[in-house]
Amino acid sequence: MMDDDRHVDTSTAARAQPTSDDVILQVSNLGKQFGGVAAVSGVDLDVYRHETLAIIGPNGAGKTTFYNLLSGRMQPTSGRIVFDGRDITGLPPHRISRLGVSRSFQINNIFEDMTVRENVEVAVTAFRGDSHRWANVASRNVPIQDEADGLLARLSLSTLADRRAGTISYGDKRLVEIAVVLATRPHLVLLDEPTAGMTPDETHRVTDLIMSLRASGDYTFLITEHDMNVVFGLADRILVMHRGQKLVLGTPQEVRTHPEVRRAYLGDAEEEIAT
Amino acid sequence: MNGVIRGGIMGSLSLALLNSLDIGLLLFIIAVGLSIVFGVLSVINFAHGALYMLGAYLAFSCINGLGMPFWLTVLVAPLAVAALAVLIDRLMMRFVYQREPADSLLLTFALLLILNESVRLTWGTGIHVVEPPALLQGTITLFGGIQYPLYNLFVIAIGGVALVGLWLLFNKTRVGKIMRAAALDRDMAQVLCINTRLVVTGVFAFGAWLAALGGVVAAPMRSIDPGMGDKIIIESFIIVVIGGLGSFPGALLGALILGLIHGLGGRYLPQINLMLPFVGMAIVLLLKPHGLMGRRASL
């Protein structure tokens, strides 16, 4: 009755240098029209396996819409998305998630009435294909509990495990969100402004986590961010979006020195880095 | 409700179509009120049918009890119900507007129980009858030798007037624009200094007024009994599901379709007539789940 086409993936691929024929995500001419407004148009992008690609641009540049298209939350009006060799254009979110794509949201999207541990449990249970089991006692399922606890420990959330998620701090909620995202062991992780509203310490936790995950597992990261320190600290490449279109795609150095980008977007960001 | 057939099959069909128009337009008046309230307030008023029923019973009391002329009743009764709706909004609904949708559904459901029982306790369980006003009694001979009740033609006329009037209201007046704005984004409307509290109460009362108007107009055409509210709310639900919640043209389309089902079904398929609306709704749900006029189309 409940199909499960995900396998529990325990391989730990070493972090290889991205080669041009190791593309995990291929986006061709992707577009989304709302009436007369093109929120996203004509975006072409190849994301290499295991890279960390940052997406920057002012508000309204289309970053979140882009994520919505990739994750199945919205249907594109044009273009194609190919993930790991499979055409996922227009698939519903749960199917795309099953294939190994996971995303976080700009606004906290967790289960506020459940404990922090239960939040992660739901995702772990779903990943393991156990969500349909009706005759077990969920809170005593040791493998799932252990996996959830392990993930919480990695994010330094263990002390909050039994707290109701609605009662913890904003920054901690963002971390719970990231834990839930990671619990389904995705290969492509879309993080939508993960450090927004976080304290410097919390931001560090996130960046450290991403770096340790990159080193130990088969992850590719897409990160939209406004915090340029995070961007330049983590990104292998940066995509700059403007008015729904791809403006520049390149290494941090290329982006930093690109005249158009400098002029339009990095003006105040450079000041931020300097201070 | 039906006229006498004289013209054979063509006459029979014309009669069925007239009945369809008649029923359809009346249903439109009632269903569009439900749809408007949802469109602007995001609330499905489960008591909408009860307000319709209240309008009909008030018409009965005004005409038969107080001897009020029909035209005055048409003015007074719906306004009285609208006034009641203002009270309901200020005293009850205001608690649930900001909460999760389930709470407003529950409250209007409670309202349904309260209104239904109040009507039953006030007027009893028997059936009441209201005669059409003297001016509109009797039948008139139409094309093809059909004899059609004059009052039913009046209902068609009223329905047409209401249709045009509402369309003008929403598209050509400031009030209509405000309602559409509030429907699209209540926070934004507030920022623009539109008095949303007034809009909320006003829309709720307006929806009630439409329902009661439908009740008053329907009273001389149908028997007035305590179950009429239930029947109408189900019909209204089917209409907005078929047409699309929150959509003005959707309500019209859905009402006309249902009118056709009743008019044609009543004459040609009396056995399964009761099931047809549900079947129609089920088909629409399978093919276009958000209604024929799509998702949350503008008013």
Added chain:
Amino acid sequence: MSTDNQTMTVSSRPSRKSSLRRITVLVLTVMLVLLIALPWLVPYFYIFIATEILILGLFAASFNLIFGYTGMLSFGHAAFFGMGSYVVAMLLQSFQWPLLACLLAAVMVAALLAWVIGFFCVRLNEVYFAMLTLAFGMMVFAVAHQWRSVTNGSDGIAGFSVTSFGLGLELTLGNPSVYYHVVLVLVVLAVALLYLICRSSFGLTLRAIRQNPERVAFCGLNVRRYRLAAFTVAGAFAGLAGGLMAPFLRIASPELLHWSMSAEPVLMTILGGSGYFLGPFVGAGVFVLLETWVTSMTQAWMLVLGIILALMVMFFRRGLLGTILHWLQERK
């Protein structure tokens, strides 16, 4: 706002949690003993009250699986309850099957009906869902009302008696006290099963769906399927309750399918508290006792019902159990 069903305290240290649990177990055990001994403890009349409370409690608990756990507000739950009644009544009248066999049939037919209706209803958001369940519920009512040749129309199906129970047990089911104990055993078993389901991974997933269906979809689950499953299971339990009701009332009539019957589990759950597993049972108890008391004085019971529901929704959304437990937590 309803609290989550499993966490009874906001921040729970193991000692608090286990002492609360121990108290709950103690209270439930005492209640069970009292329930078993009931016919010898109270006046004859109250055996009927107790039977009704048990049956309606199960009905309300099945509703809460959809509402409190999965977050779907259904106004047509009586369709499955009434269907269960009709199935048992018809089987008893025509074939005199043992009661257990009739109940099994009732459960299966009700589940099938729930699956069909649910298929249409769960695809849409909660506003549509509420409307559609009301509409489809009334459709079933209309069919039962009109289809005289099968359902005997508004007169309902009566004139049957339940003679044998099944499993080779010789029970005089005509004796209210005996029937009460049968109902007690079956309801307790059903509730235990329901509780198991609620505490399972499936139950966890349903609770997640109530709070944030989108997030659940992004975890890789087809939310619609889970909602349909919950709706079907709830329909099955409602069918069981309805099946137990038919021999109790000695009639299966269309009123059991009407939306006013669908309102009862809604009210009971709100009354008791949708955020707790036992909320619906508390609500059922209060409801039946209240109904008995009010109807002895006035004709306006439905009016009182409506007023109580309105007041609960406006001011006591957590329900009786929820408000009491919340107050206890605040005091600690």
